[in-house]
Amino acid sequence: MTAQPELTIYPARLVRTMDPARPTAEAVAVRGDRIRAIGSTEELKAYGPARIDDRYSEHVIFPGFVEAHTHIGSGAMWQFTYIGKIERTDPSGKRWPGCADIGEVITRLKEADAALDDPHAPLQAWGLDPIFFEGERLDRRHLDQVSTTRPIGITHQSGHVMTVNSAALAADGVTRDTHVPGVIKDADGEPTGELREPAAMGLIESAPSALALGKELRDPLMLRNFGADARNHGVTTLVDLGNTQLMTDGYPQWLHSQIDTDDFPARISVFHMGGGFGGGTDVPAAVRRLHELRAGNSDKLRFGHVKFILDGSNQGFTGRLQEPGYLPDDRKGIWVIPPEQFMDLFSGYHAGGLTVHAHCNGDEATELYLDTIEAALEAHPRWDHRHTVTHSQLSTAAQYRRMATLGVCANIFSNHIWAWGDQHHDIILGPDRASRMNAAATALRCGVPISLHCDTPITPLDPLATASHAAARLTPSGRVLGEHERISVEQALHAMTLGAAYMLKMDHEVGSIEAGKYADFAILGEDPLAADPVGLRDVPVHGSVCGGRHFPVS
Numbered sequence: 001m002t003a004q005p006e007l008t009i010y011p012a013r014l015v016r017t018m019d020p021a022r023p024t025a026e027a028v029a030v031r032g033d034r035i036r037a038i039g040s041t042e043e044l045k046a047y048g049p050a051r052i053d054d055r056y057s058e059h060v061i062f063p064g065f066v067e068a069h070t071h072i073g074s075g076a077m078w079q080f081t082y083i084g085k086i087e088r089t090d091p092s093g094k095r096w097p098g099c100a101d102i103g104e105v106i107t108r109l110k111e112a113d114a115a116l117d118d119p120h121a122p123l124q125a126w127g128l129d130p131i132f133f134e135g136e137r138l139d140r141r142h143l144d145q146v147s148t149t150r151p152i153g154i155t156h157q158s159g160h161v162m163t164v165n166s167a168a169l170a171a172d173g174v175t176r177d178t179h180v181p182g183v184i185k186d187a188d189g190e191p192t193g194e195l196r197e198p199a200a201m202g203l204i205e206s207a208p209s210a211l212a213l214g215k216e217l218r219d220p221l222m223l224r225n226f227g228a229d230a231r232n233h234g235v236t237t238l239v240d241l242g243n244t245q246l247m248t249d250g251y252p253q254w255l256h257s258q259i260d261t262d263d264f265p266a267r268i269s270v271f272h273m274g275g276g277f278g279g280g281t282d283v284p285a286a287v288r289r290l291h292e293l294r295a296g297n298s299d300k301l302r303f304g305h306v307k308f309i310l311d312g313s314n315q316g317f318t319g320r321l322q323e324p325g326y327l328p329d330d331r332k333g334i335w336v337i338p339p340e341q342f343m344d345l346f347s348g349y350h351a352g353g354l355t356v357h358a359h360c361n362g363d364e365a366t367e368l369y370l371d372t373i374e375a376a377l378e379a380h381p382r383w384d385h386r387h388t389v390t391h392s393q394l395s396t397a398a399q400y401r402r403m404a405t406l407g408v409c410a411n412i413f414s415n416h417i418w419a420w421g422d423q424h425h426d427i428i429l430g431p432d433r434a435s436r437m438n439a440a441a442t443a444l445r446c447g448v449p450i451s452l453h454c455d456t457p458i459t460p461l462d463p464l465a466t467a468s469h470a471a472a473r474l475t476p477s478g479r480v481l482g483e484h485e486r487i488s489v490e491q492a493l494h495a496m497t498l499g500a501a502y503m504l505k506m507d508h509e510v511g512s513i514e515a516g517k518y519a520d521f522a523i524l525g526e527d528p529l530a531a532d533p534v535g536l537r538d539v540p541v542h543g544s545v546c547g548g549r550h551f552p553v554s
């Protein structure tokens with residue numbers, strides 16, 4: 001018999017478990033990386049010789065949050081200049097105020113330019129969101145005011161578009177004679193500097209898109225930032241939703257070397273990008289490889305799930321919408337994966353026993369996905385697959401009823417209400433459709449398991465804020481967008497803990513404070529269940545505990 005690790009009892013102001021069978025306790029006892037029991041401090045002494053650790057006696061111990069739609073590359077973004085509309089805080093705690101107009105964008109870029117010594121070093125920035133700017137559109141001439149010598153590459157917030165200066169166009173040989181779809185030209189036939197979608201964006205190597213992180217996916221700093229961001233917001237389980245490197249020799253092993261360490265503060269489930277924005281088409285080989293990788297899963301690093309991207313983004317008018325479509329006209333959006341190819345791609349992973357999360361922003365994309373799942377289930381019945389519609393922004397009540405029947409989960413993009421709710425109302429969808437977006441209450445009424453997400457770097461990683469946006473549905477102008485789609489604070493917090501864990505097939509391990517699960521906690525300053533829907537986003541986070549190890553916010 002080997003000696004058991006010491007039992008440690010953590011008394012707290014409150015232990016809030018998110019387990020309805022035992023919702024609160026005075027203290028939690030931890031042995032090694034697992035929860036031994038909850039109860040009163042006196043009661044917990046019955047589990048053997050124990051040390052009392054008082055460090056959380058003034059805090060609320062809550063389950064570590066689970067975020068089922070994030071991107072590992074978000075940790076690499078902060079080496080570039082942020083020029084978005086929304087104020088953000090980077091993992092080091094530095095605040096980046098939002099840029100309200102093109103003038104402020106240019107000022108921010110001039111500051112970044114002045115800070116670079118080498119006059120030819122590239123300047124890369126991200127977060128530009130032209131939908132907030134009335135009037136003229138930022139193009140190469142604006143960026144030429146910043147520099148005519150160094151290449152400048154600006155990635156838009158959607159990730160689907162970039163704008164570059166004249167020096168970048170010249171360096172990469174993009175001219176009036178370049179005939180690649182997505183290279184936008186002015187009335188005289190000259191490139192404006194705007195490049196749409198991957199084929200055009202990929203032409204720029206002198207100042208590549210900040211999101212073109214394929215090369216940097218092995219950056220240890222990126223992982224440290226990703227982990228720090230999680231710790232700062234009490235998140236202990238993350239996802240990399242769509243990684244294109246898992247078929248590459250050595251890459252999964254590199255991830256293990258970085259994440260299976262005592263100082264990395266979170267678990268990560270890394271999904272294979274099955275199609276759309278990279279990803280191979282040799283499905284049988286990918287299924288075999290994913291089963292091999294899964295056999296090597298560790299406590300903190302998980303492989304075995306698959307991501308697809310079916311359509312574009314609604315605020316870019318590239319999400320695929322059913323009738324009635326967008327507000328301005330009858331534009332249809334784009335398919336990132338041709339519908340006629342999707343059945344073959346999906347059914348291979350489905351029959352291979354893997355769980356698929358598919359990006360569906362528009363309801364036509366949701367419809368295609370549900371039709372495909374239904375056909376795949378008829379050909380190859382499976383129980384408890386937990387296939388998930390991720391984003392699910394315009395999924396209808398009828399589609400949620402189908403999801404319930406088919407055993408499909410929905411991971412809903414509630415942060416859109418807070419970030420772009422007014423634009424959806426005024427410009428993109430109109431008041432009726434905008435009020436039905438991200439319909440978390442409808443999903444729950446239909447019995448669909450849900451989670452909520454941020455899709456960082458698209459919006460900030462902050463589960464308390466994400467839960468608050470689903471409960472309050474307030475837009476930046478203060479309008480309640482869809483009062484009947486608001487959910488309760490408790491439902492929203494469930495979505496950010498057990499709900500997300502369920503669709504990652506990790507709900508037996510994380511997502512609530514129960515004996516036997518990992519000792520993964522968010523350390524909070526107040527009881528989030530006592531907060532109102534708006535105040536929920538201001539509950540202080542003091543750090544996290546992952547597998548019994550402490551990660552205070554520094």
Ligand SMILES: [Zn+2]
Binds near residue numbers: 069071241455
């Ligand atoms: Zn995403």
